[in-house]
Amino acid sequence: MRSVILTTVIAxxxxxxxxxxxxxxxxxxxxxxxxxxxxxxxxxxxxxKRVNIRIGPSTDYAVAWMYMKAGTPMExxxxxxxxxxxxxxxxxxxWVNQALLSGDRTAVAAPWMRGKGSDVFVNMRRxxxxxxxxxxxxxxxxxxxxxxxxxxxxxxSVNGAxxWVNQAEIWGAYPGEAFK
Numbered sequence: 001m002r003s004v005i006l007t008t009v010i011a012x013x014x015x016x017x018x019x020x021x022x023x024x025x026x027x028x029x030x031x032x033x034x035x036x037x038x039x040x041x042x043x044x045x046x047x048x049k050r051v052n053i054r055i056g057p058s059t060d061y062a063v064a065w066m067y068m069k070a071g072t073p074m075e076x077x078x079x080x081x082x083x084x085x086x087x088x089x090x091x092x093x094x095w096v097n098q099a100l101l102s103g104d105r106t107a108v109a110a111p112w113m114r115g116k117g118s119d120v121f122v123n124m125r126r127x128x129x130x131x132x133x134x135x136x137x138x139x140x141x142x143x144x145x146x147x148x149x150x151x152x153x154x155x156x157s158v159n160g161a162x163x164w165v166n167q168a169e170i171w172g173a174y175p176g177e178a179f180k
Contacts, residue, residue: 034079053094057083107172128153
């Protein structure tokens with residue numbers, strides 16, 4: 001059992017107490033690289049159809065949630081041994097074994113717009129420009145495969161349609177992130 005050093009910082013002006021664990025893996029890793037040497041945070045996707053999300057980094061912990069769709073995008077926010085703490089587009093967090101994750105990039109079209117009406121869409125365009133022809137209209141919450149992003153637009157595909165989606169209209173790529 002490892003020891004944990006706790007530090008309490010009291011904000012007297014508003015009467016709040018914040019407890020910070022010096023042994024916390026999140027704080028120890030910070031925003032940069034995880035124990036794997038890969039950047040944190042980063043986006044990945046689920047490799048399997050059925051993936052258990054646990055409340056802690058071990059099979060000894062209870063299952064909090066089960067995902068039933070391969071390709072669901074996840075954001076890795078913490079690493080511990082072979083376990084990754086992930087967050088989904090709705091903000092749900094939990095731990096999953098790294099073997100159940102893939103480096104393949106996927107994204108969710110405007111999950112924050114779900115339920116806003118049947119006339120709300122994310123446009124997939126032929127070229128990475130606002131005025132380009134629309135190749136598909138994506139309903140909020142649709143999962144798309146992302147091939148590359150240039151910092152403003154992401155080349156994506158879903159159900160046979162392909163084109164460019166404005167990076168600000170998806171969850172699965174950071175603002176300004178570019179990759180191929």
